[in-house]
Every structure is written in C-alpha cells, then in structure tokens.
Amino acid sequence: MLQLKNMFKVSYKSIMKNRMRSLLTSLGIIIGVSAVIVMVGIGSGSQQRIEQEIASMGDNMIIVFPSFSQRGGVSRGAGSFNRMTMEDVEAIQKDATCLKYISAIVMSSGQVIANGKNWNTSIQGVDPDYQHIRMWKLKSGEFFTEKDIRARKKVAVIGQTVAENVFGNIDPVGQKIRIRNTPFKVIGVLEPKGQDGRGQDQDDIIYAPSTTVLTKLKGDRYINMINASATTLEDIPKAQEELADILRREHKIGYGKEDDFMVANQTSITEMASETSRIMTMLLGAVAAVSLIVGGIGIMNIMLVSVTERTREIGIRLSLGARSGDILTQFLLEAVVLSLTGGLIGIILSLAIAGILNTWTEIYTLINPLIAVLSFSFSGAVGIFFGFYPARKASVLNPIDALRYE
C-alpha cells in the first residue's frame, strides 16, 4: 500500500477537477441521508409530542372504556355495547380505596347559540373532579360542584375558543348560552391550553355536569368513559385492579367471563401511542433508507461512466508504475470520499430542513444524533459497496489497452 495520505490527495484532486460530476455523484447520498434524518426526526418529534401530551393529560390517570365483548366472534350488538352507567361511577366512588379523583365522561356535540352567534363544538358532561384530573385552570368564574351534579343544574364551563367565538369581548360568566336548544348558564371560562399533539384545539370545548348532559341533552343511560386519578404513581396497578373488580361485581360478570370494559392507565396509553408512532418512524426511516441505497446506485453509475471516461488516465498511471491495487484504492477512495462528503452535506441539509420545519410549520422535528451518525456511516458503507465494482473494473485494465483507448 502506498501512503494513504497520497492516495487521499489523488482522490481529492480528481474530485475537485470534476466538481459538477462530483456533486451529481453525491446528490443521491445527500438526498438520501437528509431524508433519513429528517423523516426519522419527524417521527420522533411527533412521538415526543404525543408522550408529552399524554403526560400533561393528568396525574396518575386511569381510563375506563366500554369494550366490545365478542362471544363466538359475534358482537352482542349496539345495545349491550355501552354498558357503563352513573351507578358504576358511584359504586367506584364508594368502594375504591386508592383513587384521588374520579369522573364520568359523557360525550356530545352540537350547536351552541348565545349573544346572537352560533358555534359548533363538543360538549362533555363531567364531574367536578375532572378539573383536577385534566389539570384545568379557570380564567374566570368557577367549575361546577357536587351540588350541581346532584341537582342536574344547567350550568356550563366554556373553553377559550368558544368564549371568543360566541361572546367576543363580553365576559361570558353569568351569560345564558343555548346548547342544542337547552338554555345553560355560563359559570366559568377555562385558561387556554392550545393545541394538542394531533393539532386539535383543546379550548374548543364546553363542560357541563355529567348528569345534566346525560339526561337533559342526550336522554341516555350510558356514559362514554370514566377517568380517574390514582392516589400515587405506585398505586396505579392496585387502583386498576380495584376498578375492574368493582365493575365486574356491578356488571355481574362471573369468574372466567369476558369483561365488557377495558381499564387502561396513562403509561399503557403512552406505550400504545408511542408504539404506533415508533412504527411510523421506522417506516419513514425505511423508505428514506431505500433512497440512500438508490443514492449508492447513483454513485456506482457515475463511477462506472467515470472509469470508462478515464481509461486513458488509468493507462497513464499504470504506465508510470501504479499497481492495480493503487488504482483500486484510488477509485474506491473517490467513491467513499464522495459518499461521505455527501453524507456530511446531507446532515447539514437535514439540520437546515429541521430548523425550517420547526420554525415555520406545525411539524416538530426532533433530530436524533445517533441516526445522523448511523446514516453517515451507512453512506460510507454505501460508497464502499457501490464503489467497489467500478474500482475493480478500473484496476484490472491492461495498461496498453488503456493507453490506446480513445
């Protein structure tokens, strides 16, 4: 082997003598590397946002959903699907020992009218504890109380978006608002929370007592969900067990029979959501990695053309005493230098793209240094792999034939 320093000099010179060709050769790698980094960055960015959002949802939160119960593959039908009631919530309230807060959730949506304006929004019937579970703060007025629940009072706490769109500059507290034609009194306005991880406006909401929404708006018996907070983080599993036992008792589900509800906690939801976005990240990364391989094929293509174009140069070098190994090293180094340079430019480009996305768009990109290092090394490997064939072709040339090549 010759001094590597000399070989680098040769490769560097020939790259610099063909700037345009070199740039075109590297272009595939530049695009590939920046695509991998940005794609994975977008994936991890959204994953982090989802995790943050779920963490901000509430402390030690436990969620109970009704679930499809399948017997012999056949659903028991819509009637038996939503089987959770206010009595379930009361039973839990009475018997559970490791819960801090609990709230039924009754979901509805529709038109609200006040101040001569109307607005479409979602209306949720909840209990007073819900304010603490979701850590809502009030901008003005107050949240409803146990008394309001028992009395099925027609009172409402509205989000910032609803307040702005319906009441404008007027203070909504004390005003009347018609929710699906039923008159309610606004008793509080929530501090704005802004968008959640999926870009949904969390402030476009009206909260009213669960009992009121259930009976006066929906005329229904069944609630949609139960949210609860365990007393401590360590109590979450125990609290889940308790909840399940109470519900099984209430629903008269015998031993070994399938539950008609599902108890999840914040961590399991976080895991589920981040699993989904991890799969998305991997998919994005895989697609981008393919483009990196395509970039490698681009290198091979242009290097092959370059070997043909430079046959005479190879002949000259051989006649001056280059061994075929020297020619192999030269062309291989050229491919590797080109792909590594492409990788480096790709990293810089991806940082720029991430900066632009984070500053100017809603997309949050989280650059992972490990992925940057990984795709940089991968681009080097691509250079070696796809540079080898053209380099080998160059090195086996016969000096006389190469010199005579026109």
Next chain:
Amino acid sequence: MKSVIQINDIKKIYHIGEIDVHALRGVNLSVNEGEFISIMGPSGSGKSTLMNLIGCLDEPTSGKYELDGIDVSSLSKDEYADVRNQKIGFVFQGFNLLPRTTALENVELPLLYDRNHRIKDPIKAAKEALERVGLAERIDHVPSQLSGGQQQRVAIARALVNKPSIILADEPTGNLDTKTSIEIMSVFQELNDQGITILLVTHENDISYYTRRIVKLRDGRIIKDEKPQKIHIASKDLELVEEDI
C-alpha cells in the same frame, strides 16, 4: 560498459481469435548504459511491441529479458509495476499528460507511486526535471495552455523525474512539426550527453540521424543494427532552421 538491457530470442505472438499474429519473431538486442538508439522500420514491423516489452507494459510469449541485471520475465504483476516506476521513463507520441493537471503535478505523478521513496522531495525533483527540459517558467500551466512541443517536454520531464535506467520514447515527434521535432531531439541529445540511456522509435530518417545507433526492424526481426553515416547535432540544426525563417 555496463549493460542496461539484454534481450535474447524474444518472441511475441498475439492471438486474435483463430489467427496468430507474430509481432516479434526472435529478437536479440543489448543496450549499454549511455547509448542513444533509434528503432526504425515500416508500420507493423513490431517497433511498438518491442518498446512495450522493454517497458514492462507487456510480457513476451517467449525469450529472456534482463533489465539492469534483473530477470524481468520472473516477476509478478506488482513487481512489473514497480520496475516501470523505478527503472523506466516513458515518452509517448500523444504526450499522454493528465488533462486539467498542471505541468508540475503531471511530472510529480510517477513519484506518487515510488514505494521506496528514493526521491525525498518530489516537488523539488519535479521542478528540477522541468528545468532540465527548459520549462521552468511553465510549471503551473495545464496541458491545454501548452503547445505540442511544450507538452512533449513536460512528458520528457515526467520520464526523467524518477531517475530511470532508460528512457523509452515511441515516436515522440510523430505529432510535431519539423522545427519542434528538432527541438525535442535537442532535449534528448542534451540528456544523452548527461549520460542518460535513450531508446527511441521513429520512422523518419531525419530523426534517426540525431541518435548514435540505428536498429532496423522488419516483420518482427532485426534486419540491421548500425551506426548512422552522420550524426546531426540538433541544437546546430535549430540555428539553421531559425535562419531560414
């Protein structure tokens, strides 16, 4: 006199499909240090084939070839490359310089492959070689900025730079006009006067008169090996040519 080249009964057969082309049919040649030889002969007589064998660019089909006392036929491919690098300086008809590469870098090229580091300071050696061929002023010019004669001088400097045992030139004046050809021959004569061994292929009698020994080939055999009737001095002829203009 020290022998540089000793060739015994060298044959070279090219196989083209079914046909065998006998390019060399048993050539004997010995070259001593300090000689200046022209190899002549009609087209296809085997001149280039002989030069390629001597220059270790190609291997003979049979026969024995010693260069500087080394039996070249026993060497490996890499050793062949090393012999080219250490002992041979090539000058081609078509100059064969690297394009977009300065004269200095072109002349440095053989030293890049000098594994023994015989020459400690490549840049200094390259500059000296360019001075010897009268191109000290042009070291930063690329081939496209140089005339044919100047390009051939760069090629000669490149052949010189590794201090070879012999310089081989295959029709070095083939692409040049008469005056430039004489200039190039005067460079060769000067180098030969300094003791460098030169083997040169030409088909022009006028050129062969600047050398000290003429070997004539025909159909792959040496048919004549003689001293020229008269030896011309290129630098003097150059003065005459310049007076003519």
